[in-house]
Amino acid sequence: MRKITQSRKLAGVRYDVRGPILQEAERLEREGHQILKLNIGNPAPFGFEAPPEILEELRRVLPEAQGYTDSRGILPAREAVSRYYAAEGIAGIGPDDVFLGNGVSELISLVLQALVDVGDEILVPSPDYPLWTAQVTLSGGSAVHYPCDESNGWMPDLEAIERLITPATKGIVLINPNNPTGGVYSAELVRGFAALAERHGIVLMADEIYERILFDDAVHEHAAAHVNETLCLTFSGLSKAQRVAGYRSGWVAVSGDRSRAHDFLEGLTLLANMRMCANAPAQHAIPIALDPASNWSGIAELCAPGGRLREQRDVAHRLLTEIPGVSCVMPGGAMYLFPRLDPERFPIEDDQAFVIDLLRATRVLVTNGRGFNLATPDHLRFVTLPSVPVLTEAIGRIAEYLDRVRVA
Numbered sequence: 001m002r003k004i005t006q007s008r009k010l011a012g013v014r015y016d017v018r019g020p021i022l023q024e025a026e027r028l029e030r031e032g033h034q035i036l037k038l039n040i041g042n043p044a045p046f047g048f049e050a051p052p053e054i055l056e057e058l059r060r061v062l063p064e065a066q067g068y069t070d071s072r073g074i075l076p077a078r079e080a081v082s083r084y085y086a087a088e089g090i091a092g093i094g095p096d097d098v099f100l101g102n103g104v105s106e107l108i109s110l111v112l113q114a115l116v117d118v119g120d121e122i123l124v125p126s127p128d129y130p131l132w133t134a135q136v137t138l139s140g141g142s143a144v145h146y147p148c149d150e151s152n153g154w155m156p157d158l159e160a161i162e163r164l165i166t167p168a169t170k171g172i173v174l175i176n177p178n179n180p181t182g183g184v185y186s187a188e189l190v191r192g193f194a195a196l197a198e199r200h201g202i203v204l205m206a207d208e209i210y211e212r213i214l215f216d217d218a219v220h221e222h223a224a225a226h227v228n229e230t231l232c233l234t235f236s237g238l239s240k241a242q243r244v245a246g247y248r249s250g251w252v253a254v255s256g257d258r259s260r261a262h263d264f265l266e267g268l269t270l271l272a273n274m275r276m277c278a279n280a281p282a283q284h285a286i287p288i289a290l291d292p293a294s295n296w297s298g299i300a301e302l303c304a305p306g307g308r309l310r311e312q313r314d315v316a317h318r319l320l321t322e323i324p325g326v327s328c329v330m331p332g333g334a335m336y337l338f339p340r341l342d343p344e345r346f347p348i349e350d351d352q353a354f355v356i357d358l359l360r361a362t363r364v365l366v367t368n369g370r371g372f373n374l375a376t377p378d379h380l381r382f383v384t385l386p387s388v389p390v391l392t393e394a395i396g397r398i399a400e401y402l403d404r405v406r407v408a
């Protein structure tokens with residue numbers, strides 16, 4: 001009988017964050033080992049409680065949120081998103097410009113399926129949150145990676161990006177603050193992205209899911225504030241700042257010049273219709289989360305001096321950079337560290353195999369840098385969500401392991 005094979009569309013599609021490394025961790029857990037997991041940016045298991053006002057609203061709304069909703073999402077939530085951007089100084093995003101989804105993940109898929117044809121190119125940062133590259137590939141397009149410069153705080157170079165633009169380029173992805181690097185882009189850089197997209201008439205896709213997770217004096221600049229002459233799509237949601245990743249609640253807001261984009265927007269609406277709607281109860285959390293009275297669910301306090309996220313970032317960064325041969329750009333935002341292992345001292349060829357060996361030896365789970373479409377096998381990604389004692393234990397074990405495998 002014929003083999004049941006996966007579709008050819010999946011050739012080249014990778015998502016290592018939940019790939020073979022996680023499978024190995026699960027196998028070790030089944031054998032009875034306890035694994036310290038520093039691999040997924042999922043706040044709830046690390047003791048970050050959902051904001052009480054969101055929990056309360058979900059409990060209240062459950063009986064009345066049983067049916068499908070409008071495919072774009074319930075009007076009060078889309079109005080709340082529209083009001084939010086207006087308050088942030090971005091005019092012209094009405095409720096009908098907003099699509100709610102089962103997390104930003106679903107919306108990335110819908111947008112790229114609606115936008116990308118075989119042969120189209122989308123500029124994606126390297127390193128990136130790998131869903132972007134995976135979904136561009138699944139859509140039949142090519143992800144063309146633009147480098148972010150570690151020696152310059154992981155900032156992208158706009159001139160280098162411009163050189164990658166070809167007649168096949170249809171869009172550019174900006175992840176700010178960035179996962180995995182934690183880079184937060186200056187207003188000047190964000191304006192530069194907007195101007196570049198406008199000059200070439202390509203779609204600017206701004207993934208701003210970490211917009212409220214900022215440290216020190218970092219300030220987040222919305223890309224949409226600077227895009228007038230081409231289409232801008234802004235993605236955000238409740239998974240990170242509100243810490244309710246499991247509710248699957250996010251949005252994409254359409255702004256800028258829609259005059260050339262009717263066809264694409266019709267396609268996006270068709271795909272949104274085909275999946276009925278986003279999880280209805282979680283849509284009701286959006287107006288609560290975006291109500292100025294909710295104070296963004298206390299995220300600023302968690303990121304301020306003395307706040308849990310800030311302290312964990314600082315401790316993990318200090319412990320990692322104390323390890324000989326390890327360096328790490330201090331992240332200005334998000335919930336990750338992306339340290340570099342000096343290739344002279346750690347001559348790693350296959351970073352996935354390295355991370356699996358590390359896991360077997362230390363019972364600590366991290367993700368390899370190439371899983372984020374980095375070109376070189378010399379980085380690891382750490383999630384800074386665990387408590388200080390857990391981070392200290394995990395990084396201590398890693399430091400011992402690195403002492404054993406270091407060559408010089």
Ligand code: PLP
Binds near residue numbers: 041104178236239
């Ligand atoms: N975009 C980035 C940059 C992320 O890091 C993540 C999750 O880690 C997502 C999007 C997906 O978020 P959601 O839970 O809204 O699907």
